[in-house]
Amino acid sequence: KYIASILANNKTLKGFDLSKNLLHTEGAIHISKAIKKNKRIASLDLSQDKIEASAAKYLAEILRENTSLTSLSLENNEIEAEGSKHIFQALAENKILTTLNIGNVRMGEEGGLYLSKMLQENK
Numbered sequence: 001k002y003i004a005s006i007l008a009n010n011k012t013l014k015g016f017d018l019s020k021n022l023l024h025t026e027g028a029i030h031i032s033k034a035i036k037k038n039k040r041i042a043s044l045d046l047s048q049d050k051i052e053a054s055a056a057k058y059l060a061e062i063l064r065e066n067t068s069l070t071s072l073s074l075e076n077n078e079i080e081a082e083g084s085k086h087i088f089q090a091l092a093e094n095k096i097l098t099t100l101n102i103g104n105v106r107m108g109e110e111g112g113l114y115l116s117k118m119l120q121e122n123k
Helices: 002-009 023-036 053-067 078-093 110-122
Strands: 015-017 044-045 072-074 100-101
Touching: 002 023, 015 110, 023 053, 053 078, 078 110
Parallel strands: 015 044, 044 072, 072 100
Antiparallel strands: none
């Protein structure tokens, strides 16, 4: 929560690596809200932070509203199919993000279908 409030107002950082900090879902929600306000962050790494599907809709808001984020890593989190749906729907509209790491997010076959649809729509 404290890191998020500082991040929201920071005007110099362009990349932020919070991997392996065990933010959990609540922390990811706070970070998501901060990144929506910060228009300078281009790279965000939330790998291995125990983020669950319920935080994905907040992460999806970043992808819809933030115009500076070009790289996002969600590797080794528990996003699952439900969360991947929110993220991939947002990415279908996003023309800024160029790098997405979703390795081992346990999205399953259903999440794979959402990914496939997003890739067809986001050209």
